Amino acid sequence: EAGVAQSPRYKIIEKRQSVAFWCNPISGHATLYWYQQILGQGPKLLIQFQNNGVVDDSQLPKDRFSAERLKGVDSTLKIQPAKLEDSAVYLCASSLVQRITDTQYFGPGTRLTVL
Amino acid sequence: GQNIDQPTEMTATEGAIVQINCTYQTSGFNGLFWYQQHAGEAPTFLSYNVLDGLEEKGRFSSFLSRSKGYSYLLLKELQMKDSASYLCAVRDNYGQNFVFGPGTRLSVLP
Numbered sequence: 001e002a003g004v005a006q007s008p009r010y011k012i013i014e015k016r017q018s019v020a021f022w023c024n025p026i027s028g029h030a031t032l033y034w035y036q037q038i039l040g041q042g043p044k045l046l047i048q049f050q051n052n053g054v055v056d057d058s059q060l061p062k063d064r065f066s067a068e069r070l071k072g073v074d075s076t077l078k079i080q081p082a083k084l085e086d087s088a089v090y091l092c093a094s095s096l097v098q099r100i101t102d103t104q105y106f107g108p109g110t111r112l113t114v115l
Numbered sequence: 116g117q118n119i120d121q122p123t124e125m126t127a128t129e130g131a132i133v134q135i136n137c138t139y140q141t142s143g144f145n146g147l148f149w150y151q152q153h154a155g156e157a158p159t160f161l162s163y164n165v166l167d168g169l170e171e172k173g174r175f176s177s178f179l180s181r182s183k184g185y186s187y188l189l190l191k192e193l194q195m196k197d198s199a200s201y202l203c204a205v206r207d208n209y210g211q212n213f214v215f216g217p218g219t220r221l222s223v224l225p
Binding site for chain 1: 119146148156157158159160163165202204212213214215216217218
């Protein structure tokens with residue numbers, strides 16, 4: 001089965017510019033996560049969707065970050081405007097349903113560099 | 116609060132055994148996951164523990180003690196390809212969130 005797809009793989013922008021990332025989860029996976037992983041650290045959850053509803057966005061910097069999951073499938077994460085500290089890898093993950101035993105499957109990530 | 120600790124780096128020799136520890140303090144507990152992440156790649160699932168004890172899966176085993184807030188990942192017969200970061204993650208808040216540790220970067224030397 002196809003894995004989690006993300007694009008672009010790499011993005012370089014200047015501070016104060018805008019950027020958007022796209023994620024297509026594994027077919028049939030109801031739960032979708034966006035993580036931010038700064039170099040040398042573990043992933044930090046930004047937002048979690050169950051179908052097209054938001055389950056948790058408590059760590060999303062809402063003044064500059066936004067995310068949506070229309071029709072409960074693909075998702076986009078946007079940063080507007082970007083800051084230097086947003087340089088990180090943005091990982092998308094999905095899982096089948098929100099059961100205790102369900103693991104997540106990660107996409108390859110988008111490496112963002114803000115200059 | 117949420118806190119997960121792991122050693123930052125470890126080094127071991129090919130063919131040896133290494134144990135990577137993880138301690139956690141989280142609001143609620145619904146399982147502990149271990150992931151492997153090669154440099155520049157996405158994390159991949161290794162193991163899951165929800166009850167106390169040892170789970171064995173080939174060369175990899177994972178142990179959990181809920182009363183101590185402690186887990187370890189045991190890698191046997193180390194191979195060069197095992198050089199990677201190993202992430203400990205706890206599912207808390209009744210299954211709502213995954214909280215990741217900082218990861219342990221393991222270097223396997225010949």
